[in-house]
Amino acid sequence: MLALKRDVILAPFSTFKIGGPADFFASVTTAAELIEALEYAADNSLKSFVFSGGSNLLIADHGFRGLVIRIANASARINGRDIAADAGTPLQSIVSLATEHGLAGLERLAGIPGSLGGAIRGNAGAFGAEIRDSVLSVKAYDREAQVLREFSAKQCAFGYRQSHFKAHPELIILSATLRLEE
Numbered sequence: 001m002l003a004l005k006r007d008v009i010l011a012p013f014s015t016f017k018i019g020g021p022a023d024f025f026a027s028v029t030t031a032a033e034l035i036e037a038l039e040y041a042a043d044n045s046l047k048s049f050v051f052s053g054g055s056n057l058l059i060a061d062h063g064f065r066g067l068v069i070r071i072a073n074a075s076a077r078i079n080g081r082d083i084a085a086d087a088g089t090p091l092q093s094i095v096s097l098a099t100e101h102g103l104a105g106l107e108r109l110a111g112i113p114g115s116l117g118g119a120i121r122g123n124a125g126a127f128g129a130e131i132r133d134s135v136l137s138v139k140a141y142d143r144e145a146q147v148l149r150e151f152s153a154k155q156c157a158f159g160y161r162q163s164h165f166k167a168h169p170e171l172i173i174l175s176a177t178l179r180l181e182e
């Protein structure tokens, strides 16, 4: 069930520890909670903003007039050489999980702060590697069409720090499957 809070200072959620209050704030861990939060915003004519790790955000001192939704689902499961992970999972914990299981492909992304969802949206990368090298598929909620959708790696349309999701802010990434090398 959705837990909605009022007047939440956003600074602790950002890597740079800056940012004033959100009028309304919800941490969501399931698609159902996300949909409930978006419906609350729509029903109450509130602007909404979605984030996750907070490492690529500069939040204004005056905060946000509306509902801020934090994607906080965070679990990752190994299946052979695939990792299925929630969008809110810290990228670093997925890198660690992969290396602990002898899976290669993400090691050059070690140290990039933020979540898997944020990394996919921005096609995060370092030292010549990018998250797109490992993405097999992505699940996202389309808040305009109000449907859950699955995207193949090709449909993600990755480019340099670019993706289909960045070009389509109505899409909220919920989870992804990564395919790695033994």
Ligand SMILES: Cc1cc2nc3c(=O)[nH]c(=O)nc-3n(C[C@H](O)[C@H](O)[C@H](O)COP(=O)(O)OP(=O)(O)OC[C@H]3O[C@@H](n4cnc5c(N)ncnc54)[C@H](O)[C@@H]3O)c2cc1C
Pocket (backbone or CB within 6 Å): 015, 049, 050, 051, 052, 053, 054, 055, 056, 057, 071, 087, 088, 111, 112, 113, 114, 115, 116, 117, 118, 119, 120, 121, 122, 123, 124, 125, 126, 165, 171, 172, 173, 174
């Ligand atoms: C010290 C430091 C080092 C960094 N080094 C690198 C680097 O080497 N390479 C690199 O590529 N980046 C780097 N970054 C940038 C940042 O870490 C990445 O952009 C990261 O992938 C952002 O993920 P996040 O979860 O923190 O996103 P957030 O900051 O939470 O959000 C960033 C944007 O993504 C959107 N977003 C977040 N989650 C979702 C979601 N689930 N669905 C849809 N949209 C979403 C938000 O609306 C927002 O517009 C660095 C940042 C810092 C502070």
